Amino acid sequence: MEGPVTYETHGDIGVIRIDNPPVNATSHAVRAGLIAAADAFAASPAKVAVLMAEGRTFVAGADITEFGKPPLEPHLPDVINRIEALEKPVVCVIHGTALGGGFEIALGSHYRVMITGAKIGLPEVNLGLIPGAGGTQRLPRLIGLVPACEIFTSARQVGAAECLKLGIADALSDKAPFEAGMDFARKILDEGLPVRRVSEMDVPPTDQDALQALTNRVAKANRGHVCHLKGIDVAIVGTQKPFAEGLKMERAAFWELMQSPQRAAMIHAFFAERKVANLPELKGVEPRPIGHVGVIGGGTMGSGIAVSCLLSGLRVTLIERNAETVEHAHNGIAKTLADSVKRGKLGADARDALLAEKLLCTDKYEKLAAADVVIEAVFESMEVKKDVFTKLDAICKPGAVLATNTSYLDINEIAAMTRRPQDVIGLHFFSPAHVMRLLEVVVAAKTAPEVVATGFALAKTLRKVPVRAGVCDGFIGNRILKTYRTAADIMVLEGASPFQVDKALVDFGFAMGPYAVADLAGLDIGYLTRQRLLPQRKPGERWGEWGDVLYEKGRLGRKTGHGHYIYDEASPKGRPDPEVEEIIAHERARKGIAPRSFTDAEIVERYMAAMINEGAKVVGEGIARRPMDVDVTLLYGYGFPRFRGGPMHYADQIGLAKVLATIEEAGKSGDLIWEPAPLLKQLVAEGRSFDSLNKD
Numbered sequence: 001m002e003g004p005v006t007y008e009t010h011g012d013i014g015v016i017r018i019d020n021p022p023v024n025a026t027s028h029a030v031r032a033g034l035i036a037a038a039d040a041f042a043a044s045p046a047k048v049a050v051l052m053a054e055g056r057t058f059v060a061g062a063d064i065t066e067f068g069k070p071p072l073e074p075h076l077p078d079v080i081n082r083i084e085a086l087e088k089p090v091v092c093v094i095h096g097t098a099l100g101g102g103f104e105i106a107l108g109s110h111y112r113v114m115i116t117g118a119k120i121g122l123p124e125v126n127l128g129l130i131p132g133a134g135g136t137q138r139l140p141r142l143i144g145l146v147p148a149c150e151i152f153t154s155a156r157q158v159g160a161a162e163c164l165k166l167g168i169a170d171a172l173s174d175k176a177p178f179e180a181g182m183d184f185a186r187k188i189l190d191e192g193l194p195v196r197r198v199s200e201m202d203v204p205p206t207d208q209d210a211l212q213a214l215t216n217r218v219a220k221a222n223r224g225h226v227c228h229l230k231g232i233d234v235a236i237v238g239t240q241k242p243f244a245e246g247l248k249m250e251r252a253a254f255w256e257l258m259q260s261p262q263r264a265a266m267i268h269a270f271f272a273e274r275k276v277a278n279l280p281e282l283k284g285v286e287p288r289p290i291g292h293v294g295v296i297g298g299g300t301m302g303s304g305i306a307v308s309c310l311l312s313g314l315r316v317t318l319i320e321r322n323a324e325t326v327e328h329a330h331n332g333i334a335k336t337l338a339d340s341v342k343r344g345k346l347g348a349d350a351r352d353a354l355l356a357e358k359l360l361c362t363d364k365y366e367k368l369a370a371a372d373v374v375i376e377a378v379f380e381s382m383e384v385k386k387d388v389f390t391k392l393d394a395i396c397k398p399g400a401v402l403a404t405n406t407s408y409l410d411i412n413e414i415a416a417m418t419r420r421p422q423d424v425i426g427l428h429f430f431s432p433a434h435v436m437r438l439l440e441v442v443v444a445a446k447t448a449p450e451v452v453a454t455g456f457a458l459a460k461t462l463r464k465v466p467v468r469a470g471v472c473d474g475f476i477g478n479r480i481l482k483t484y485r486t487a488a489d490i491m492v493l494e495g496a497s498p499f500q501v502d503k504a505l506v507d508f509g510f511a512m513g514p515y516a517v518a519d520l521a522g523l524d525i526g527y528l529t530r531q532r533l534l535p536q537r538k539p540g541e542r543w544g545e546w547g548d549v550l551y552e553k554g555r556l557g558r559k560t561g562h563g564h565y566i567y568d569e570a571s572p573k574g575r576p577d578p579e580v581e582e583i584i585a586h587e588r589a590r591k592g593i594a595p596r597s598f599t600d601a602e603i604v605e606r607y608m609a610a611m612i613n614e615g616a617k618v619v620g621e622g623i624a625r626r627p628m629d630v631d632v633t634l635l636y637g638y639g640f641p642r643f644r645g646g647p648m649h650y651a652d653q654i655g656l657a658k659v660l661a662t663i664e665e666a667g668k669s670g671d672l673i674w675e676p677a678p679l680l681k682q683l684v685a686e687g688r689s690f691d692s693l694n695k696d
């Protein structure tokens with residue numbers, strides 16, 4: 001047999017091998033090959049078959065690159081039905097991650113063996129889909145409705161030991177897949193184990209209260225997403241029908257979701273996250289070592305960066321000013337690691353080893369002499385940054401990468417303070433740095449390619465999503481944030497309530513609206529930013545100043561229990577403070593603005609148009625390489641709803657001409673943020689999409 005699937009026999013045992021790198025996805029060729037292999041086995045004298053895969057993992061699902069294209073026969077459900085219908089036993093051997101269609105193939109097999117460290121999962125909801133090859137019908141029959149629904153709505157990967165306990169796996173092995181498969185096949189022959197079809201099993205009794213509780217949890221955790229609850233519905237209703245009808249119902253729901261904008265958005269996000277990490281210009285560029293990381297500053301960002309490095313196995317030397325702040329930083333890191341132990345994310349022994357062997361907190365800069373990478377995370381003042389980089393330039397070894405975590409300062413100016421500007425780069429983490437996955441890799445004018453490659457290599461090690469950014473005020477994320485926040489402020493000045501703005505954007509899919517976010521971050525941050533930007537303000541530029549009034553009243557947001565919202569026992573998540581509306585009304589009156597009403601739709605339209613317009617300026621100026629870099633930045637750093645794919649993808653879905661029309665309409669107010677981006681105007685004129693720029 002040619003192609004990615006082969007069939008061979010070893011005495012009474014047939015072996016079906018899938019070999020389709022990198023992750024054995026069930027491409028058309030694999031599906032056709034599986035049918036041919038099943039037929040070959042059926043026709044062969046072999047009495048039992050082993051189904052396994054080559055390479056680093058068993059099948060990790062359907063081939064996502066085929067989505068959105070006309071589906072070719074055989075379809076995966078039919079392939080799996082063919083395997084399950086075989087009259088001789090098939091044992092599937094799972095190594096690596098059997099995900100989506102891969103796990104569904106295993107469920108269609110008669111027995112499952114898992115190799116130590118292997119995992120299974122049904123992550124289709126991460127793509128805006130549901131399992132579409134029997135997962136919602138077979139898994140409930142094998143383990144029960146509630147655990148099955150939990151697995152395919154959480155998209156979590158389930159380990160081998162838990163699979164054995166749940167009855168998903170029939171055996172575990174620490175041998176290689178082929179040997180493990182042969183062992184179990186011999187067991188089937190020796191014990192005369194029969195064909196055992198999951199589709200013929202009855203669903204075990206269901207705890208209806210548990211099922212309802214799960215459904216409520218899933219609805220709350222996945223607000224705005226369509227697929228999760230549709231999956232539960234298909235599993236519940238489908239498994240009350242004969243299997244073939246349930247499978248049909250699943251397939252119909254699957255295809256409906258396949259046509260949905262949410263699926264397109266989620267798959268855009270899936271591939272964008274991977275493409276932004278692979279920069280064409282870094283092909284063949286060797287990164288420098290990253291084993292020993294220095295961190296300057298043990299504040300919130302510094303200690304978060306240190307924890308992120310420690311949890312990724314790197315050695316960390318953290319510098320603080322004096323013995324007292326050194327101890328404070330060490331205790332802060334120890335506390336964060338203790339929380340990871342409490343949440344079962346880290347073993348207590350491992351934590352102790354990290355603190356004892358990998359972490360050094362000190363006030364002696366010379367301890368950085370051998371560090372490979374040093375990340376400065378001190379107070380956001382150019383004076384302080386220059387002092388730190390002057391010291392680092394004197395102490396660090398040649399070739400050390402000197403990085404700054406500044407979120408807006410000019411990195412070219414910082415680099416110019418050293419004799420090695422080619423070794424200086426921006427690594428902009430997001431708070432909390434050991435949790436947030438976004439990392440802006442800010443490339444200064446003189447940054448060497450291997451230093452950029454080192455930034456991306458560090459991101460991969462820290463399991464961050466790196467986005468390359470150029471130097472400007474706020475880089476990609478904070479620059480765009482400033483613009484859509486200003487658009488919101490202007491709508492409030494013109495009459496909208498900040499609470500209406502927040503609700504409209506939460507309904508659109510954001511976890512929080514801009515004013516709840518401002519309260520969470522602290523209104524002092526907003527106040528300092530407005531003070532810093534004051535000298536740069538242009539004549540006629542408008543922005544909201546009520547935040548300064550709240551600041552001067554000592555209302556700093558959640559941390560003082562009072563911001564735009566009131567946070568107290570009665571409303572820990574905050575309730576609107578009517579006094580804020582009064583303060584805003586005074587500002588309108590002072591500025592001679594006659595307020596008007598806004599619909600939620602108009603608020604969302606303007607907010608998004610401002611975000612998209614600034615995104616187009618950032619791409620047009622080369623600060624972001626492609627529109628998808630903007631999408632990934634907003635998705636991983638600014639809570640943009642994943643089921644909308646990011647602002648630039650969203651713009652393509654609603655149409656760039658419509659976005660431009662909104663911008664031009666809003667621009668009649670004369671506000672500078674509404675100056676249309678040249679790139680947007682060009683694409684509209686050429687009838688092109690942002691996605692047409694994502695190609696390289």
Ligand code: T1G
Binds near residue numbers: 022097126127
């Ligand atoms: N299809 C096509 N390409 C895939 C792929 C897939 N399913 N999974 C990964 N790749 C590519 C990926 O783009 C990258 O390419 C390379 O493989 C390595 O991936 C009917 C319909 C398996 C855990 O959702 O979660 O089955 O960038 O960088 O970090 O019910 O990839 O090198 O060119 O991510 O080691 C369900 C998706 C599909 C799993 C490996 N399955 N993949 O992670 O490597 S829907 C999934 C992953 C489905 C059925 C339905 C991860 C991974 P390139 P990588 P990794």
